[in-house]
Amino acid sequence: MSQDSPDTRPSATPASRVRVRYADTDQMGVTYYANYLVWFEVGRTDWLRHHGWSYREMERDGIRLPVIEAFCRYLAPALYDDELEVHTRATLVTPARVRLDYEIRVSASGTTAATGYTTHAALGTSGKPCRLPDRVRLVMQPAPPGALTGARRGARQPGSTAVRP
Amino acid sequence: MSQDSPDTRPSATPASRVRVRYADTDQMGVTYYANYLVWFEVGRTDWLRHHGWSYREMERDGIRLPVIEAFCRYLAPALYDDELEVHTRATLVTPARVRLDYEIRVSASGTTAATGYTTHAALGTSGKPCRLPDRVRLVMQPAPPGALTGARRGARQPGSTAVRP
Amino acid sequence: MSQDSPDTRPSATPASRVRVRYADTDQMGVTYYANYLVWFEVGRTDWLRHHGWSYREMERDGIRLPVIEAFCRYLAPALYDDELEVHTRATLVTPARVRLDYEIRVSASGTTAATGYTTHAALGTSGKPCRLPDRVRLVMQPAPPGALTGARRGARQPGSTAVRP
Amino acid sequence: MSQDSPDTRPSATPASRVRVRYADTDQMGVTYYANYLVWFEVGRTDWLRHHGWSYREMERDGIRLPVIEAFCRYLAPALYDDELEVHTRATLVTPARVRLDYEIRVSASGTTAATGYTTHAALGTSGKPCRLPDRVRLVMQPAPPGALTGARRGARQPGSTAVRP
16 A cells, blocks of 8 residues: 555445354364455455446456465454454556455454455456456555566565555 | 165265365364265266266266255264265156265264265256256166156155165 | 244244355356355354354353254255345254254345255253253244154155245 | 475375365356365375374374465366365474475376465464474474574465475
């Protein structure tokens, strides 16, 4: 996020809310680690919907956003029946590549359970990389200065994934 | 199964083997109940493959077998790291409908963890019901006398689902 | 449900709402069949919570309700991003055994996607069958006349699973 | 891996084999991205078992290895019914922290579908960090020179996750 121009958009995107299901737990008594990636999906789906274009419509319009990288840092266990908030923020890394950052918090305590990100390529009907449509790009945060020098920028800094709306 | 002509084919179909993953467990310390249906899928996929036609090929040939009913009875918990055997038997209910019966056993003890069945409709490329191809029908167990009077026969007797090869 | 005394309680239990996630779909373009059982879990969890005792609290109080049977009939596909309603109704089969019936409807169309049920044993801290606590039993529908002659009554009539609040 | 002393142990650990289930796919016709993390679990479980101590036994002995970080890079889609190999390599990052690197290949083509890693903390019975038992530490690859200066070393280089036995 640019330090000069504080971003106010993330606070305008309401957090997604999910509740930990029994199906999500494992015998350690906490959420199985792969399931956080499903909640990330909920977060980005709601983010898109909030900005006026559901992923379902996007697919119908011939654009897909397959995940090319995913990262998650587990900070505190999410327990059965906990209500969680998924905070999501989107950054345009290149015209054909986006990164979404997530923070999952336990609603009752405010504790951050996990942070992470996913990087996505935009693919058109032919399966070839394509530019993201303007209506999506315009609501995304611009990548920070220097970020466009390499598509892998995000991957080099998995530590900076916290979303602080 | 016809009582008059004991069927010997199931013993010719080797059981599938799966191992309980941590992902399969829940905080009760046992396998979450929906995951048995995934193992049923493994059982029927291997059953088809054993009979010379993988489900992948079947889909390419324009035939799909969506599940229209599923039943599972849970008899003993399947625990993390247990190796399980999935025994599968197929019955042709009608020319366009098949039923697969499953028994899941813990390999080490021979204990039956669960029994169940799935009923499937055969759909062609148009999405319309179609006859199952001969090469699949011929290896299936004929439905028992009286079974063809109603497509719902299986559903009325979920208690008789044990597969005893 | 008794035909003589129309039951009005189910209508008092609000339906659970879930949205079909990308994770729920399979390559047939519809929800994978095992995932309906996860939505059944959401339905019964909310049913319990609505009646003042969350399953989390119940577990803390030493009572568990493992699934001993599950059945699902698939009537119409639930598609990605569909919002669904899970309608749930509970019946006391025996003092130590309950059955929950579910109907999953697509919110936008009202179409019934699936119906089904799960049967549960009540287990106490020792892992032995126990009576369900009064506060749960009292809000459950009594089993219909004749139903208590066998614990397997539900299993013999999987066709009658529709929940019609 | 130390460049001076080429490591030959990974080749001694056989790859795990998994087959892509219908349950693993999504409506894009490929494996849903969270499921690769389940295959990582299969890889590390087999790695431990191969070295004489199953994770089940480890848990019984009071040691758990919760995941504190996970990363996956998706390179080529894993398709329904593909047989995959999960190659796993373990590195001791600190006496109480291990990192496992994975490479998932499509058996038929040898194509790398994904690479990734997980970082784990070793926790004792009290839930406090503990040293990994010697029998596990001794079979692990030593961390490369300089790696022990920070526990986050792995996280800073998610690009170098390919396992090349």
